[in-house]
Amino acid sequence: MPLVVKLALRSISLKRGGLARFTSLAAALMVSIAVFVFLFTYTLARAFETTLISSLTRSEPHVVIAPVGTLSKDSLGSVVDRVAGTDGLTSIRPAAAIHAMVSANGRSHVVVIRTAESEGSGLMIGDLLAARLEVAPGDELELVVQARDESLRKVRTRVGRVSSSGLADQDLSVVSVGQSEYAAIVGDEIFTPDHIEVFLADPMTAEDAAARIAALAGDGVQAVSWQRSNRVLFESLRTAKSFAAVVVLLFAAFGMFGLAITTAVLVRERKADIAIFRTLGMPQRSIALSVAIHTAVIALAGGLLGVALFYLTLSTIDASFFLALLGTGTPLRTVSIVPGVLEPALTLAAAVALAIVSGLIPALSAARIKPLANLRHT
Numbered sequence: 277m278p279l280v281v282k283l284a285l286r287s288i289s290l291k292r293g294g295l296a297r298f299t300s301l302a303a304a305l306m307v308s309i310a311v312f313v314f315l316f317t318y319t320l321a322r323a324f325e326t327t328l329i330s331s332l333t334r335s336e337p338h339v340v341i342a343p344v345g346t347l348s349k350d351s352l353g354s355v356v357d358r359v360a361g362t363d364g365l366t367s368i369r370p371a372a373a374i375h376a377m378v379s380a381n382g383r384s385h386v387v388v389i390r391t392a393e394s395e396g397s398g399l400m401i402g403d404l405l406a407a408r409l410e411v412a413p414g415d416e417l418e419l420v421v422q423a424r425d426e427s428l429r430k431v432r433t434r435v436g437r438v439s440s441s442g443l444a445d446q447d448l449s450v451v452s453v454g455q456s457e458y459a460a461i462v463g464d465e466i467f468t469p470d471h472i473e474v475f476l477a478d479p480m481t482a483e484d485a486a487a488r489i490a491a492l493a494g495d496g497v498q499a500v501s502w503q504r505s506n507r508v509l510f511e512s513l514r515t516a517k518s519f520a521a522v523v524v525l526l527f528a529a530f531g532m533f534g535l536a537i538t539t540a541v542l543v544r545e546r547k548a549d550i551a552i553f554r555t556l557g558m559p560q561r562s563i564a565l566s567v568a569i570h571t572a573v574i575a576l577a578g579g580l581l582g583v584a585l586f587y588l589t590l591s592t593i594d595a596s597f598f599l600a601l602l603g604t605g606t607p608l609r610t611v612s613i614v615p616g617v618l619e620p621a622l623t624l625a626a627a628v629a630l631a632i633v634s635g636l637i638p639a640l641s642a643a644r645i646k647p648l649a650n651l652r653h654t
Contacts, residue, residue: 299541303534304578307631310527311582311623315615316589317520323613325513327442329479331608332502335441335450337371337473338482340500341493356472359492364477364485369393370469372458377420378451380409385449389421389461391469392452398436399457402447406438413437423463431461443607474499509607531578531627532634539571539635568632575631579624590615 341355356368373390385408392400399417411417415435423429440447455467476485482501490499503510590613 299534299538300574303531303538304574304581306527306531306534307575307578307627308582308585310524310531311579311627312585312589313527314524315583315586315620315623317524318619319586319590319613319615320611321513321517321520323611324608327608327611328509328513331442331446332506333479335443335446336502336505338476338479338502339474339486339489340505341472341474341489341497342500343471344496344498355493355497358494359472359474359489362474362485362489362492364481365474366477367475369473370455370467370471371473372455372462372468372470374421374462376451376461378405378409379418379420380411380415383409385409387449387451389419389451389453389458391455391458391467393454397454397457398434400437400439400452401435402450403438403440404444404448405451406435408448411435419461421462429461429463433457433461440609442609444609445607447609528630531575532630535571535575535631535634536638538574539567539638540641542570543567543638543641567638568635571631571635572628575627576624579627583620583624586620587615 341359356370359365360368371391373388376387376389377384378387385405387405389399398413401411406412409417413435417433417435419431419433421429421431453461459465459467474485474489476482479502483503486499486501486504490497493499
């Protein structure tokens, strides 16, 4: 084993007393906390964002073409014809939506009824709404909606299917129905749409697609992407990410400060030893390298502990606990957390690199320690 490495390992040995041992343990602990907090917040934020995007793009149209004024049946057809050739478009359909009061078993809830491609008769409701109303497929429901003449209209219908989108608001407050049944509910002889729903092969291109669709559709309509309609959610997510980044930076700063103090204390306590090594001919570069290795090993040990705590936390705690950490306002009912391998490796590398930087000044000061003159001339 090279002498430089032996010197570094001997200097961090827990068998040796002094303040350096205590500061080394404290610095390693700070590094482990910083690594754990970074990996935990990064993985949770990424999982939340990925699950949210997946749930939204499955349950909502990617672009909604809505009238600025009144959209007639004839003009709607012309809009569909004009935008049907948009690149990346997989389907386009006229649609409508209306608020309603749904009741069953002495319970009621305000919902949004919207049209969808129905595979059968009856309403398609979320499992949260089904649980609140205590209904199952085939059970009867009563709807109260506002008809075209602004009068209240009561309609009795049945539950066709119960599903789950993974979004709390969707599963509690959104009801889907076929176009013909929607017309019967609102009292129309034929289905009258009030907007157009567009679905894309790549939902992440919805912003660009909305701009192209708006240009093709002409005046009197606006095209709104799913990102824009859910911008409040994503702004909240960005705010949470920024706050988490500040917390991680604070822990990282404390860790670097602790490593700098540890290295400085080590150099001070081992000043006589370093002077002897210099007297025996060890070059300044080797002295500085041994101190840098000492700092890097502390950071690596703390980082490995942080990574171990990270994997242990994800493997032992249920995903619902992580959603509870995000607060009661989160739209997700579940989140899929899959820890990666690349992120921990990069985090460890970054921790070691920052540790070497933080210990650079003490390492250079150690290299400038002079040899023992009286020993050198004996």
